[in-house]
Amino acid sequence: SAAKESGGGIARFDDSLRAEQTERARIAAGLRQAISDGSLFMHYQPVVDTASGRITGVEALMRWRQDGELIPPGEFIPVAEQTGLIGTIGARALRLACAQAAVWHRDHGLYLTVNVSTHQLRDPGFADSVLRILADTGLPAAALVLEITESVLIDASDTNVLGILRAYGIRIAIDDFGTGYSSLAYLHTLPVDILKIDQSFIRRHQDPPRPQDVSLTRAILELARSQDLLAVAEGVETAAQANLLRELDCPLVQGYHFGRPSAPEVIDVLLREAAVRTAA
């Protein structure tokens, strides 16, 4: 009967909810251990200057190896946020990345860009902890970018801490721009410096590109320019997309076409190769 079926549906729903909770608890327990045992670490993806073709920065992306398997951040960051573990993990990640980037900044002038969760921003000790990490690692504030998502910008108290960080010279980027809720009308009032165009806008560019896709990207780039924001195109996977973005004068690009997120040793090799090319 219908009643029986819906009852069965609820039971199945309960089961799947319980399975989900168990999975979340399992990930949380693993994460607690990972904080101390070094299985959480950072990979770095090149950000390339379109005009020179050179690596100008790196985005730090968290990685977790558990039992030999690499777990993607999309699976464990949400759990870390729900359990509050993101505070500890995020601070650790930032310290690791700043220490690494201090060397790349000194030797190659690179900047570092790091993702920050809303939960981290709302910790009243956040600004102090960032400044302490910069002081300890020797990375200049001007070489650090913090990436936040558009939803953060709706809350006035969140934008306050961004103002404090910017006063020290740290730059703020809106990540995944175009997927959230930020209104174009108040973009100029937001405490941000960099606009990262979401991959979904870049991925749609075919070869040859369709005029409507090109005008959409051009419009976002013009918007960024008019607001004095530095634009970064994310998710550039093909040479055709890279060429198009250069033609459109997109200042910075990032994506598999230029380099995947990689271990620091791999970035070192890329930087050394670029230095040799310049010297030749």
Ligand code: C2E
């Ligand atoms: P995100 O900040 O937007 O990072 C870009 C994501 O796109 C990364 O996925 C990167 O590996 C991937 N990507 C880069 N280039 C390409 C490309 O050409 N094609 C495709 N298909 N993908 C590309 P990843 O590393 O899996 O990270 C996913 C998300 O997890 C990040 O998105 C970020 O929101 C979050 N995340 C990563 N590390 C951290 C962290 O340390 N802290 C926090 N709070 N969040 C992090």
Ligand code: MG
């Ligand atoms: Mg990002």
Ligand code: MG
């Ligand atoms: Mg992000």
Ligand code: MG
């Ligand atoms: Mg993004």
